[in-house]
Amino acid sequence: MTDTVQPAPAGAEAHDGETRRDFITIAATAIAGVGAVCAAWPLISSMNPAEDVLAAGAPIDVDISAVQPGQQIVVLWRSRPVFIARRTGDELKYLQSTQDTSNLRDPESEVVQQPEYAKNWHRSIKPEYLVLVGICTHLGCIPAFVPQPGGSLGSSWEGGYFCPCHGSRYDLAGRVFQGVPAPYNLPVPPHHFVSDTVIRIGENPPGSVFDLNSVEQI
């Protein structure tokens, strides 16, 4: 059983000293709140998921037709935030550069933090679209989506995810930087494209087998 969900914009923070479970609870609450506040968010879904459907971990369908290059939306699946980002051509080029990969702990995604169909340089099915579980692999905060280069993150920042809790950094494929507290890349959940504009989260493409519980760390 699937249902179409209403995405919410990214942007929630947690605080030092919380337990991992607390972070996840805070994250879910924060995202629900953001979604309620931002009622004018341009993405409109046809239906809202029933609570029992979400609680059961059933797959959800997400309409991505209004997501523009450079934007990200956030949905909840199994009470976890899932980031869906649409990357620009320049961002995709940078992911393939040694300027990016030389900074990364696991540039080839050798650690099982993704299904086989996302074990590639873009860590996704289609290069343009990235789908990640938005939970930092250090202690479970929600990393912020910061696609703009530079700014307060410094002149060497080329865009990616920044975890405000202890400063972990990931590139725009969710690959973790060297020298930060987070040990692993952000996980990629099972997903596939039902059509060009709808992604089903929680279900693998036909013929693929992958269980999110098999990753090294969420």
Ligand code: FES
């Ligand atoms: S939870 Fe510590 S850096 Fe993300």
